[in-house]
Amino acid sequence: MLKTVKQVMLAGSMLAVAMTAASADDIVVGSAAGITGPIAELVAPIVAGRELAAKHVNEQGGLLDGDTLVLAHADSQCDPTAGVDAGNKLVNIEQSVAIIGASCSGATNGMVQSVTIPAGVMSISDSATAPSITELDDNDLVFRVAASDAYQGVALAQLAINAGYTKLAMTFSNDDYNAGIASVFEQAFKDLGGEITGSQMHEPEKQSYRSELSTLSGGGAEGLALFAYYGSSGITIVRNSLENGLFGKFLAADGMFDTSVIEQIGADALRGNIMITQAASDDANVSYQAYAAAYGPAYESQGYAASAPYAAHGYDAAFLVALAIEKAGSTDRAAMSAALREVASGPGTVIRPGEWAKAKAAIAAGEDINYEGAVGNNDFDANGDVTGMFSVNTVGDGEGYTTDLIR
Template sequence: MTKTILQLTTALALVTMAGAAQAADCKITVGLVMELTGPAGEYGQAGAKSVEMAFRDINGAGGVRGCDLVTDTRDSQSQGNIAVDAATQLVQVKKVPVIIGGIISSVSIPILTSVTAPAKIVQVSPASSSPTLTALGRDGKTNGIFFRTITSDALQGVAAAKYAIDKGFKKLSIIHVNNDFGVNMVAEFSRAYKALGGTIVSDTPYNEKQSSYASEVTAAMAGEPDGLYLVSTPVDGATVARTWISQGGVQKFLLNDGMNSPDFIESVGADYLREAYGTSSGTSPTASTEYFTKNYKEFSGIEPTNPAADRSYDAGAIVGLAIAIAGSEDPAKIKDAMYKAVDPAGTPIFAGKE
């Protein structure tokens, strides 16, 4: 979990100055567009609970200027068009000043380009790692309103390539989800992997939510690879992995961060994943990470190791602190306050009661 920073020592007072009895007198609503169902449903459910936990903790400290932070949560169903409809309603009808979401890049990008950037509404994604988002910002197409609490796949792809070589994967087949996330992750990986001397035997995209991936697996198995690099989500990824195993594919896997899922392991079978390796964005131990790890499951019923969990808590906490610093629900002021909330020159503020 990233460390939440405040530039001004007085900002904490803005969060805690009101008593708990006063906090219920008014509410500040933040929009959530999360993948509660569909291929990324496991991530979105964890993400939504994490934001709710962050808001609970801020509200327990007195809220923001005497107001409780609350969420208006919508299910993107892991689909960009549905996410755009949900975000449009939150912005145009509910008049929310901030949207947290989506989880996957193929949801976050259409929200950004179709809704939040044109309306100049702050958007924070806890888990969308596509380099396309970096490019949109660099090209001046975000109006400076997009933030994320995860690193770009440009970093994860390079790390995965080195890890693959270190683990003895000299020849790999790749199967990846055919969306912005999957395409960009594989592009970054392939560039680095080849530079390190690795050989890609095959690169096979797949479309989400299919009942069978037999043809994709058959294509990927040609060329006797040392293993399979599977860039996927837990539900579809389990279907691909089971098919790979049943067709006699070598039981050696390299997996992306989103595959770090108990559901994936249970669906495939731990015995078949003894030589499965993965990459994920790292975290530095802090009082916040300790607090989150100890308390998240009791609050949510979900394991704190879920890939979207800790980063979504960060997103909720940073948004809450930014609203406090802004002293307003004006999106322009909140946007400016987002930079102040994570300024390394500020005073560290950690999760929990202490």
């Protein structure tokens, strides 16, 4: 029995050696994502976005001399240790030209600091939003198409002031994402003249948040600013607040943006009472529509919507990496970041999601190109960050969200 096991394992490892070596016509781009772990549900539509971009590239002529863009997936689990392990595999075993990811800020921080920056590999994250990534000493190798929390927190604070709120209570889930955005919001709201009557950190996955909420409700706040993932604590907090009459108005960031919030709380209770900001995507924008028209039908059967958080970012990140490879004209890792900057911002022929053939032709003709992505213009600043765009989602007359872009 043991002998067989040994043989199987040996055969497996030999196969691995034989088969992970990419064939001559494959260009491998690493895709690190928190496929398992705490945000697995959010990650699946994002990875689908990356795959859709790869499909567009391959259908419309492929990379360089008709080479196939292959995404090599590795599981960064939303954990720094796993992020480093995933990065090591993508850089060394898969020999990735560049890396998309990782998903969570912690995993991204570990992966880029320990693996990809020392190895000189460019990475572009589609959902890591921690402000600390801006400050990395990265030799211009770390980019992201997801806006730093610093921007979304300010956008939500401005929205609250515009809606007439002056006194808010605040609670946030104690994880890297929600704690980050909450601290930015708190500062921005105070700077704009608002008052935070109380702030409570909460641990996710608790059965009830009544005690935290009743403490917060004592301060005379007009509403609750809620920073949490909908599944792990957000819905419970809204339900507890409404059941006990503690809070009736809610402001939230994109961890709460999901239709299950409406399904579980009920549209009537939320109508006019909740505002959720989301990193978005201008629905009226031609680029977004091009992306959504391709994403929607393709993933409908899996239950992924084009508007899923960061799915469009996943698409843009993968498409940008493909453009950078095409622009560089080679798979030389060192050429990627300069090429990425060239294709991401103007001037040049405007390229929109799905327009791979057009981009390929323009680059072949020696023209400059400017990718206007599904999530915005993707013009990177000196730190490799984008300012991003945000939408505000409210519950309208129907049973779903009404989305308006913040301009």
